[in-house]
Every structure is written in structure tokens, then in C-alpha cells.
Amino acid sequence: MSTTPKALYRDEGIVLRTQKLGEADRIVTVLTRRHGKVRAVAKGVRRTKSKFGSRLEPFSHVDLQFYTGRNLDIVNQAESIRSYGNDVVDDYPCYTAGTAVLETADRLTSEEKEPSLRLFLLVVGALRALAERTHPAGLVLDAFLLRAMSVAGWEPALTDCARCAEPGPHRHFSVPAGGTVCPACRPTGSAMPNPVTVELLDALLTGEWERAEASQGTNRREASGLVAALLQWHLERGLRSLPLVDRSESAVPRREASPA
Amino acid sequence: MYEGAVQDLIDELGRLPGVGPKSAQRIAFHLLSAESTDVSRLVAALTRVQQEVRFCVTCYNVAEAEQCRICRDPRRTDDVLCVVEEPKDVVAIERTREFRGRYHVLGGAISPIDGVGPDDLRVKELMTRLMNGAVTELIIATDPNLEGEATAAYLARLVSPMGLAVSRLASGLPVGGDLEYADEVTLGRAFEGRRRIDA
Ligand SMILES: [Zn+2]
Ligand SMILES: [Zn+2]
Numbered sequence: 392m393s394t395t396p397k398a399l400y401r402d403e404g405i406v407l408r409t410q411k412l413g414e415a416d417r418i419v420t421v422l423t424r425r426h427g428k429v430r431a432v433a434k435g436v437r438r439t440k441s442k443f444g445s446r447l448e449p450f451s452h453v454d455l456q457f458y459t460g461r462n463l464d465i466v467n468q469a470e471s472i473r474s475y476g477n478d479v480v481d482d483y484p485c486y487t488a489g490t491a492v493l494e495t496a497d498r499l500t501s502e503e504k505e506p507s508l509r510l511f512l513l514v515v516g517a518l519r520a521l522a523e524r525t526h527p528a529g530l531v532l533d534a535f536l537l538r539a540m541s542v543a544g545w546e547p548a549l550t551d552c553a554r555c556a557e558p559g560p561h562r563h564f565s566v567p568a569g570g571t572v573c574p575a576c577r578p579t580g581s582a583m584p585n586p587v588t589v590e591l592l593d594a595l596l597t598g599e600w601e602r603a604e605a606s607q608g609t610n611r612r613e614a615s616g617l618v619a620a621l622l623q624w625h626l627e628r629g630l631r632s633l634p635l636v637d638r639s640e641s642a643v644p645r646r647e648a649s650p651a
Numbered sequence: 652m653y654e655g656a657v658q659d660l661i662d663e664l665g666r667l668p669g670v671g672p673k674s675a676q677r678i679a680f681h682l683l684s685a686e687s688t689d690v691s692r693l694v695a696a697l698t699r700v701q702q703e704v705r706f707c708v709t710c711y712n713v714a715e716a717e718q719c720r721i722c723r724d725p726r727r728t729d730d731v732l733c734v735v736e737e738p739k740d741v742v743a744i745e746r747t748r749e750f751r752g753r754y755h756v757l758g759g760a761i762s763p764i765d766g767v768g769p770d771d772l773r774v775k776e777l778m779t780r781l782m783n784g785a786v787t788e789l790i791i792a793t794d795p796n797l798e799g800e801a802t803a804a805y806l807a808r809l810v811s812p813m814g815l816a817v818s819r820l821a822s823g824l825p826v827g828g829d830l831e832y833a834d835e836v837t838l839g840r841a842f843e844g845r846r847r848i849d850a
Contacts, residue, residue, distance in 0.1 A: 445834055
């Protein structure tokens with residue numbers, strides 16, 4: 392690898408997932424602000440007296456110092472910036488939506504250490520919204536998924552034709568074509584979603600929350616289905632957590648945004 | 652790599668949780684040099700476990716009969732039910748001698764990232780047990796990590812229409828630890844789970 396095998400670097404990131412390694416260690420997958428996705432070993436983290444404590448759990452926003460290693464990097468220090476885990480696990484719809492956010496971020500970053508600042512900011516935004524119950528969890532997730540696809544270069548067409556850019560709105564929607572399609576381009580098997588549902592997708596993509604929150608359950612369900620189908624089309628394997636997302640209303644009432 | 656049988660043993664040992672390749676090798680050579688009666692006892696214990704131990708039809712704890720020892724014990728109370736992830740958690744709680752009710756073993760925790768949802772655990776079986784009304788208090792003793800907390804939140808919401816008293820084990824600071832060394836998440840949970848001190 393590099394000429395300085397013990398180089399130190401520091402970055403902040405969100406812990407996406409952890410895997411056990413050997414007797415007491417873990418591999419942590421972190422989406423960092425400047426270094427993209429980093430997989431690193433946290434030594435001794437599973438011991439009760441570990442200096443890392445529970446800072447390296449999924450949903451944690453941490454300030455980390457790494458050693459570059461020959462294979463995987465090593466976590467040297469971890470300071471907590473904010474842990475979203477405690478607020479997210481309280482509420483099952485929030486937790487399952489949050490897990491889908493983390494898994495999507497992991498799957499969309501195939502190359503390690505390829506900078507992905509926009510995705511990092513989307514993940515932080517989604518976790519904050521879930522933790523503070525700013526909007527319904529299902530809508531936060533679908534907005535995140537649409538924007539994450541957009542960052543990955545797969546922004547769905549929601550007004551003009553996905554194929555020829557003929558100005559819309561158009562009635563037909565094709566997942567393989569990447570969104571709304573005009574009568575001339577529409578492939579066989581295109582769906583005809585409720586126009587209100589397509590408007591909801593547009594509101595979620597552009598962050599018009601007032602419009603999105605005014606939507607009805609039937610349109611939300613149809614929108615979730617289209618978002619899942621689009622994502623599934625682009626990823627080789629489906630997400631494991633997405634079918635387990637609980638789309639019911641959160642039991643815990645909306646919280647006041649924290650002053651921080 | 653070793654010859655056939657030895658390597659097979661190392662491979663099998665290496666599949667056990669918490670056993671790395673080095674430990675597998677160490678255990679294998681320990682067994683090779685051990686007294687043959689010791690090895691026979693181990694073999695017999697493994698065979699017995701495989702043939703005789705099953706899951707309790709009521710609580711899904713390990714059992715040597717239709718029902719486990721705890722479910723059969725008439726001195727225990729039926730009105731308090733403690734929900735745990737694994738049979739080893741039953742053993743841990745039994746060691747405290749604090750609890751005299753019955754158990755329900757879920758068989759794990761909800762972990763969407765691993766594809767494990769409520770339907771993969773013994774949640775329906777729990778609901779069926781609660782239906783008959785004998786249980787008035789539910790103690791949720793899932794692990795104090797993300798999956799355990801999420802499972803607890805899920806169960807608490809699921810049973811809330813039944814009007815049971817539902818509690819969660821307090822989690823937080825390990826006894827013998829120093830406050831200043833606790834991380835923020837652990838300290839936060841300890842605050843949430845604080846108990847009133849009656850003076
Ligand atoms: Zn067209
Ligand atoms: Zn039993």
C-alpha cells in the first residue's frame with residue numbers, strides 16, 4: 392500500500408454496521424465525511440472495559456482517528472459526536488427505517504475511501520430527522536432513498552419522460568426506464584400509478600415536506616413500493632432490511648427539535 | 652494443513668462461536684493428547700445433547716422433557732413472565748435468584764440488517780401465551796444493545812393494548828466501574844433506567 396504504513400488520519404463518520412472479528416474485536420464500517428466508506432478494526436471493543444465503550448455501535452456519529460493498516464485500517468481513538476441509536480431504537484418504525492438508511496448507504500458505496508460527502512450529509516440528515524421525529528419515519532426513509540439514488544446518478548424522472556425528456560406530466564411509470572415515460576417511449580409492462588403518488592415522490596425528492604406530509608396512506612404505500620422497486624432495479628441484490636421496515640405510524644409523539 | 656482426521660477436527664472446532672483458527676488448533680491437540688476416558692466423556696455429552704435435549708414446548712428454553720424444569724416447577728408464579736433472547740439468558744437470570752416467575756425465550760433479537768424480523772422469532776408464541784390472561788406483568792430482558800433495545804420497543808408496543816405492566820431491565824453502568832470512564836451512551840441509558848431511592 393502506501394509508503395507510510397502507519398499513517399494516522401482523522402475523520403468524522405456514521406457507523407453503518409459492525410461485524411464480530413475473533414474473540415474481542417469488531418470490524419466497523421463507517422461512512423466518513425472526507426474518506427468515504429472505511430472498514431476498520433476496533434480492537435478489544437467487545438470487552439466490557441473497552442476504551443471505545445458503545446461509541447462504535449451502528450447509528451453513532453463519531454470523530455475517529457485511524458491508523459492505515461496493510462489490509463484493514465485500525466481505529467485508534469473514538470469520540471462521540473452524537474449517538475442517534477438511543478433515540479431511534481425507542482420507536483420500531485424509526486428503528487427499521489434507520490436500519491434501511493444505514494444498509495442503503497453501505498450498499499451504495501462500493502468503492503472504499505471514495506469520497507461521498509453528499510451521501511454522508513444525506514445519512515446524517517435522515518438519522519437526525521428520525522431521532523427527532525421531525526417527519527413520519529416512512530417518509531424520511533423514502534426521501535432518503537430517492538435522494539441517495541439521485542446522488543448515485545439514478546435520479547428518477549418524475550415529470551418529463553425518462554427516455555426522451557418529452558415534457559410531462561405523463562401517466563405511465565416504468566421502473567426499468569427510470570421513472571415517468573411518454574406514450575411514445577413507454578415500454579410494455581409500465582405501471583400507471585396514481586398521479587398524486589408521483590407528486591408525492593417529487594415532493595420527497597425536492598424536500599417539500601408540507602406537501603409530502605399532507606399525503607394519504609394509500610399514496611404513501613404506493614410511493615414506497617415504487618421507491619423500493621427503483622432501488623431494487625439498481626442494486627444487484629435487494630436490501631435485507633427494506634422488507635422489514637415497519638410502515639405504521641410511530642407510537643412516540645413528535646419531539647421538539649433539540650437546540651444543538 | 653494436517654492429515655485428514657486432525658484437520659477435520661480443527662475445521663469443525665473452528666466453526667464454533669468464539670473459536671478462531673489458533674484456538675481450534677490448540678483444542679484439537681489438547682484432545683489428541685488427553686486421556687481417552689476424558690475424550691469419551693466429551694463424546695458422550697455431545698451425543699446426549701444431540702439426542703435428548705430439545706426445546707420446551709411452552710417457553711422454548713432447553714429442556715430434557717416436553718417442558719423445561721422451570722415450566723414444570725409448581726412453586727413458581729404464573730403472573731410474571733420474563734422475555735429473554737436465548738436460553739443462556741435464562742441461566743444468567745436464574746443465577747441471580749431474584750426472579751420467581753416464568754420465562755419466554757425468543758430465540759434471538761430483531762436485526763433487520765441480518766434479515767431477522769419479528770416473524771423469525773417466537774413472538775407469535777409469546778402473544779398466544781399472553782392471551783389466556785394469567786400473566787399480568789411482563790419483564791423484557793433482551794440484551795442491552797441496539798437489537799435488544801429495538802426488540803424491547805417492538806414488544807412493548809405490541810402488548811400495550813393488553814394492559815399488562817411492562818418493564819425493561821435497567822441497564823447502564825457495570826458494577827465496579829468508574830463513572831468518569833463510562834461512555835455517553837452507557838451513561839445516558841443508566842440515567843434513563845435510574846431507580847428511586849427510598850429513604
Ligand atoms: Zn419519451
Ligand atoms: Zn419451559
